[in-house]
Amino acid sequence: MPTVDIPDKVCSHCGGTIWYYEEKRDVYSCKQLKREKHAEWRHKNIEKFREYRRNHYHTKVDKKKHYENTRKRVLLNPEREKSYRLKYSRSEKGKQKKKEYALLHPEETRLGKRKAREIAVCNLKDSYMRSLLSRNCEDISYSDSTPELIELKRKQLSLKRQIKAHGKAN
Ligand SMILES: [Zn+2]
Numbered sequence: 001m002p003t004v005d006i007p008d009k010v011c012s013h014c015g016g017t018i019w020y021y022e023e024k025r026d027v028y029s030c031k032q033l034k035r036e037k038h039a040e041w042r043h044k045n046i047e048k049f050r051e052y053r054r055n056h057y058h059t060k061v062d063k064k065k066h067y068e069n070t071r072k073r074v075l076l077n078p079e080r081e082k083s084y085r086l087k088y089s090r091s092e093k094g095k096q097k098k099k100e101y102a103l104l105h106p107e108e109t110r111l112g113k114r115k116a117r118e119i120a121v122c123n124l125k126d127s128y129m130r131s132l133l134s135r136n137c138e139d140i141s142y143s144d145s146t147p148e149l150i151e152l153k154r155k156q157l158s159l160k161r162q163i164k165a166h167g168k169a170n
Pocket residue numbers: 011012013014015016030031032033
């Protein structure tokens with residue numbers, strides 16, 4: 001549906017000037033109002049909406065294009081995508097899916113874990129700092145480490161590595 005901005009046609013509902021032109025009925029309807037109505041409908045018929053979306057994805061969507069668009073979105077805003085992924089992987093559904101995948105693909109899961117570990121060690125990631133802190137100190141469990149402790153541990157290790165690299169250079 002084409003959207004048009006008509007400055008002297010002000011919506012009595014929201015005061016907006018953005019309109020949808022519905023050709024079939026030859027009427028203009030407020031974009032904001034339409035959005036709200038749709039959100040309301042979606043909220044009331046959430047299962048129906050999900051079903052529709054699933055069907056649409058499996059029948060109408062060009063998978064290759066869809067994949068490319070997703071790549072583009074991730075490249076444009078990696079932080080936002082990361083936060084979405086984290087939110088999902090920490091949800092009950094995400095955890096369940098992860099378990100199911102691990103049962104079906106034990107080898108990939110093992111390799112993936114090893115790779116993640118290598119990356120974490122190489123880049124001094126939080127997860128690696130946590131595991132070191134909880135291993136070296138009985139009082140701290142994996143999830144107890146504070147951001148300050150993690151940062152200290154990272155500095156310590158980073159210095160150690162620098163000294164080691166310096167020694168090799170000489
Ligand atoms: Zn309106």
